[in-house]
Amino acid sequence: MALKIEQTAWGVAPVIICDQCGDPIRDARDGNYQWQAGDAEHDPDRPRDGETAMPTRRFAFFTHKACSGPFEQARGGAAEWYAMELSDLLPMLAARLRLVGRV
Ligand SMILES: [Zn+2]
DSSP states (O other), X not given: OOEEEEEETTEEEXXXXXXXXXXXXXXXXXXXXXXXXXXXXGOTTSOOTTOOOOOOOXXXXXXXXXXXXXXXXXXXOGGGEEXXXXXXXHXXXXXXXXXXXXX
């Protein structure tokens, strides 16, 4: 996950860096977040008999839309990865962090 703090002459601000090309993603509409699909059969977090299912967690990676294909191909192929629009991430993250409704 490439979340960095960028310092400029005007101050500091968080920036998301593409995990494929290393450049900042400046427009959420041009970015994805991705995570490994995983193998449910061999997932060490899968519930065993009599156990309650626990959430599985995967690291998030960020890519420009144009970098998504090369990113996946270099890491096992498209079938190994899920991808969602970066513009969908921030509202969901804000809700998970209880920031919805705050200014
Ligand atoms: Zn990129």
